[in-house]
Amino acid sequence: MSLKDPKFPSSEVFEVIAAALKSDSFKKVALEKGDGIFAFTLENSEAATKSWYLDLKNSGTVGVGSAPEGASADVELSMSDENFAALVDGSKSAQELFMSGQLQLKGNMMKAMNAQPVIERAKEFKAKL
Amino acid sequence: MSFISGSECSTSRNPLAHFSKHASEDKSLQRERINPATGPATSIRSQQRPDKELMEDFRPHSFNMDSLRHEMANMQNAPVQSAQPMQQMHTPKWENPQLDSAGPAWSDQFQQQQPMQQQPMQQGRMGTPVEPAMSFRPQMSYMGGPMMGSTAFRPAGMTQQRPNQRVVELDDAKWEEQFQAIEAETREASAEAVDKGKEADTAAKELSDQGDETFHGDFESIWKGIQQQVADELEMERAAHEAAGDRPIWEKDFDQFTTGRPDYGEYLFEQDNKYNEMPDPFEEGVRLMESGGKLSEAALAFEAAVRQNPNRVEAWERLGACQAQNEKEEPAIRALERAVALDPKSQSALMNLSISYTNEGYENAAYATLERWLATKYPELVGEVRDSDPNMNTEDRFALHQRVTELFIRAAHLAPEGLQMDADVQVGLGVLFYGQEDYDKAIDCFNAALAVRPDDALIWNRLGATLANSHRSEEAIDAYHRALSLRPSFVRARYNLGVSCINIGCYREAAQHLLGALALHSTDNVTPGSGSSESETTGITNESSNLYETLRRVFMALGRRDLASTVGPSMNLNSYRQEFEF
Numbered sequence: 180m181s182l183k184d185p186k187f188p189s190s191e192v193f194e195v196i197a198a199a200l201k202s203d204s205f206k207k208v209a210l211e212k213g214d215g216i217f218a219f220t221l222e223n224s225e226a227a228t229k230s231w232y233l234d235l236k237n238s239g240t241v242g243v244g245s246a247p248e249g250a251s252a253d254v255e256l257s258m259s260d261e262n263f264a265a266l267v268d269g270s271k272s273a274q275e276l277f278m279s280g281q282l283q284l285k286g287n288m289m290k291a292m293n294a295q296p297v298i299e300r301a302k303e304f305k306a307k308l
Numbered sequence: 309m310s311f312i313s314g315s316e317c318s319t320s321r322n323p324l325a326h327f328s329k330h331a332s333e334d335k336s337l338q339r340e341r342i343n344p345a346t347g348p349a350t351s352i353r354s355q356q357r358p359d360k361e362l363m364e365d366f367r368p369h370s371f372n373m374d375s376l377r378h379e380m381a382n383m384q385n386a387p388v389q390s391a392q393p394m395q396q397m398h399t400p401k402w403e404n405p406q407l408d409s410a411g412p413a414w415s416d417q418f419q420q421q422q423p424m425q426q427q428p429m430q431q432g433r434m435g436t437p438v439e440p441a442m443s444f445r446p447q448m449s450y451m452g453g454p455m456m457g458s459t460a461f462r463p464a465g466m467t468q469q470r471p472n473q474r475v476v477e478l479d480d481a482k483w484e485e486q487f488q489a490i491e492a493e494t495r496e497a498s499a500e501a502v503d504k505g506k507e508a509d510t511a512a513k514e515l516s517d518q519g520d521e522t523f524h525g526d527f528e529s530i531w532k533g534i535q536q537q538v539a540d541e542l543e544m545e546r547a548a549h550e551a552a553g554d555r556p557i558w559e560k561d562f563d564q565f566t567t568g569r570p571d572y573g574e575y576l577f578e579q580d581n582k583y584n585e586m587p588d589p590f591e592e593g594v595r596l597m598e599s600g601g602k603l604s605e606a607a608l609a610f611e612a613a614v615r616q617n618p619n620r621v622e623a624w625e626r627l628g629a630c631q632a633q634n635e636k637e638e639p640a641i642r643a644l645e646r647a648v649a650l651d652p653k654s655q656s657a658l659m660n661l662s663i664s665y666t667n668e669g670y671e672n673a674a675y676a677t678l679e680r681w682l683a684t685k686y687p688e689l690v691g692e693v694r695d696s697d698p699n700m701n702t703e704d705r706f707a708l709h710q711r712v713t714e715l716f717i718r719a720a721h722l723a724p725e726g727l728q729m730d731a732d733v734q735v736g737l738g739v740l741f742y743g744q745e746d747y748d749k750a751i752d753c754f755n756a757a758l759a760v761r762p763d764d765a766l767i768w769n770r771l772g773a774t775l776a777n778s779h780r781s782e783e784a785i786d787a788y789h790r791a792l793s794l795r796p797s798f799v800r801a802r803y804n805l806g807v808s809c810i811n812i813g814c815y816r817e818a819a820q821h822l823l824g825a826l827a828l829h830s831t832d833n834v835t836p837g838s839g840s841s842e843s844e845t846t847g848i849t850n851e852s853s854n855l856y857e858t859l860r861r862v863f864m865a866l867g868r869r870d871l872a873s874t875v876g877p878s879m880n881l882n883s884y885r886q887e888f889e890f
Contacts, residue, residue, distance in 0.1 A: 202669020204743070268864070304807040304858055306773035306784065307635070307667045307800055308739065 182231065182241060187223050189264035192298065193231050197241040199301035206239045209297045215290040218245040218252035223260040230255075235297060254286035256294075267298060575614075575627075575642040576849050583612035590623050597626070602797055603634035604831045607850075614643075621651040629660050631850065633766070635799045635825065639850040640664050653684045659732060663739055663770075671743045672708060678736050679712045685732070686719050713740045731757040735767060738774070747778035765794040769801040772808075781808045799825045803855060806862070815865045816888070822859040824890035827881055829855075851877050 182193040199205050213235025220230045230245040232252060246252045258266070262281050265271035273295060276282035284291055583589040586609075593609030596602070610627035614620060628644035631637075641664045647657035658681035665674035683690040716737045723729050738753030754771040761767060772787030785808050791801040802825040809818035829852065856875050863872035871884075884890075 203671050204669055204745075304810060304861075305667075306776035306804040306807050307637070308663045308742065308770045308773050 182243065184229060186225070186227065187221050187229055187260045189221065189260045189267060190229075190231065192263075192267045192302070193233075193241045196233065196298060196301040200239050200241065205301070208300070209235050210239050213293050213297045215253040215287070215293055216246055216250055217291070217294045218255040219263065220245070220255060220257040221260045221263050222258070233294065233297075235293070252286060253290045254284060254288065256291060257283040257285070267302070572638060572642045572645060575639060575646060577611050577615065578608060578849050581608050581612050581615075583609045584615065586612060589613045589616065590620070590626075593623075593626060593630070597630065600795060600797055602828055602831060603630050603799055604829050606630050607634060607636075607639075608831060619650060621647050621654055621657070624650065625654055625657045625660075628657060628664075632660060632664055633798055633800050634829070635803045635852045635855055636850050637664055637667055637854070641668070652680070655681060655684055655732075658684065659736065662736070666739055666743055674739065674743060675708050675712045678740065679715065681736065682712070682715050682719060682733075685730075686722070689715060689718055689722075709740065709744060713737070716740060729756070729760050731760040731764070731767070734760075735770065738770065742774055742777075745777075747774050750774045751778070763794055765791040765798055765801065768794065769798065769804060772801070773804055776804065776808050776811065779811075781811045784808045797828055799828050799852075802828070803852075803858070806858060810858070810862060810865070815862050819859065819862045819866065820888050820890045822855060822862060823881060823884055823888055826852075826855055826859070826879075827890060830881070 182197055184190045200209060216236050217233040218230055220228055222228045232242055232244055232246050234240050234247050258276060258281055262276055266273060273282060586592055589609045589612035593606045593613060596606040596609060607627060607630045610623050610630060613623040614627060624643050624647035628640045628647060631640035631643060644657045644661040647654050648661060658677055662674045662677035665677060716733055719733045720737060734753045734757035738750045741750035751774050754767055754774060757767050768787050768791035772784040775787060776784035788801045788805040791798055802821050806818045806821035809821060860872045860875040
């Protein structure tokens with residue numbers, strides 16, 4: 180099943196992360212830095228919601244749903260698809276969104292902070308030897 | 309003689325200078341005496357115990373492991389580790405479960421050793437570490453200062469602790485290194501002892517079961533017998549391995565490490581290929597590569613060549629190298645894997661394959677491939693190392709990397725300087741350091757390789773990529789320009805140039821370079837999206853999704869969602885020429 184959902188344009192980043200996690204070295208760093216299961220529940224322009232999880236605790240995988248089978252998310256981040264896109268491309272900060280009530284956090288808030296650097300790094304383009 | 313003459317002011321006549329001399333002399337004297345400060349610290353632990361009160365003073369700290377454990381955790385996580393000298397890489401992982409399970413015997417020993425090693429460090433941490441080397445001074449004077457005489461604190465046995473005294477001069481960081489190293493030794497030694505003990509037990513039991521009485525009571529001979537037996541078994545095991553399919557152990561490792569990655573499968577050919585009709589497409593491919601023709605054209609020629617003769621290793625090798633330079637990693641890996649399958653000793657295919665694996669993030673596979681390359685080019689080296697330590701088949705990525713690095717360093721030592729230096733060894737070393745994100749060392753290696761082969765566009769690009777990934781984008785761009793001036797059709801260097809432009813925020817330039825790279829992908833055979841080619845419907849089989857993805861994100865960064873949505877295999881490059889120069 181494809182991670183990207185055309186109805187949620189920002190979901191493209193999950194494919195980017197999944198691609199980055201294929202690398203041994205990135206996975207190792209991501210598990211160290213992330214250390215948690217993150218659920219992202221996005222709401223699109225048609226008011227439909229969908230969740231993706233980012234498991235940086237056990238398997239180092241990305242998938243559809245709020246958590247991998249048999250596990251539960253440490254923290255759930257809910258926001259609009261548009262805000263998630265802005266969060267990912269850096270034009271808005273998580274703090275800004277949270278303060279204005281556009282980002283809801285459920286669960287371990289401290290863990291939520293761990294996701295950002297991992298996503299940041301997954302997006303980085305690496306030069307090729 | 310004037311009062312303001314130079315000699316008057318010179319330090320030899322200047323009383324203040326003398327004073328400072330005295331001061332520094334004094335200091336060095338003090339230092340002399342204070343250096344044995346570890347003496348008292350450790351001697352308290354040993355049976356001497358000169359002062360009960362002092363004991364109490366020290367006790368609260370001696371088993372306070374928390375801060376230490378914290379330090380250790382930090383040390384492990386810190387990337388600094390790779391910057392430490394090579395020897396430090398020997399240090400095994402702290403929480404090695406095998407060691408932990410080694411049983412109480414070693415842990416007792418460990419407990420005994422622990423306070424001794426730990427205490428000086430704790431003291432060093434206690435004092436405000438303005439001057440780490442001298443931070444023992446307060447404790448020292450508390451104990452009566454120099455009057456006590458340093459020897460008084462030292463029991464006879466303490467002379468063996470000399471190394472510790474030397475260590476006092478080191479700063480905190482070095483302390484930790486030293487501490488780590490000593491502790492690791494202790495662990496290793498005790499774990500080994502336990503293992504051997506177990507072996508001895510079981511062997512002794514066996515012997516008694518057999519009713520063999522002659523060995524009883526003669527531990528020495530049993531011990532020797534067991535040692536011999538173990539050595540023989542190892543030797544036999546090794547011989548068996550080699551006999552089974554005539555494969556050395558490192559080849560088994562190679563298989564093991566290269567299986568951890570996805571199977572790239574068979575090479576996929578472009579459907580229409582005008583070179584198929586040519587009598588010798590291989591020669592044409594080589595000519596295209598050397599004359600600076602389009603890499604996509606050359607790739608087509610090599611594809612035609614391997615279709616004519618699927619067992620032609622050289623053609624697969626060239627095809628792989630060509631596709632990698634063309635920023636098409638997956639086809640490159642498929643072709644190179646094929647070349648290696650046909651000829652496991654193909655050096656250029658192995659080297660290029662390890663670089664492709666590194667780019668894709670399969671470090672283990674890359675390291676194992678490099679080891680195989682070295683075993684092909686310098687067989688005597690690998691054999692030597694394997695012989696000196698036949699138990700080297702470890703699965704740990706860190707250990708694998710360290711082992712292969714060591715091999716490459718040895719190879720580099722064979723011809724350290726001048727034109728005899730093997731540039732490929734330097735490139736291999738560079739790739740190894742790059743894999744560990746030890747970019748400064750990798751940069752040194754690529755520079756060394758360039759000293760031998762200054763006109764190698766590939767190495768310039770590798771240098772550039774390493775600089776770029778260590779956030780030195782400006783220098784990277786220089787290196788890419790060198791690569792491109794040597795080989796204008798080098799798509800990968802152009803892609804990298806685009807990436808560096810992104811990293812310094814020049815999205816417009818990035819778009820131009822990426823579009824330029826895509827333009828190089830078009831061939832007379834198939835022009836992507838131009839609509840004019842007859843074979844347009846088939847498109848390109850081996851496209852570079854990487855280039856499209858990057859370009860799409862650049863357009864997004866430029867705020868051009870309209871352009872971003874058009875990026876893909878069917879894009880019409882000419883339509884961008886109005887806005888972008890490429």
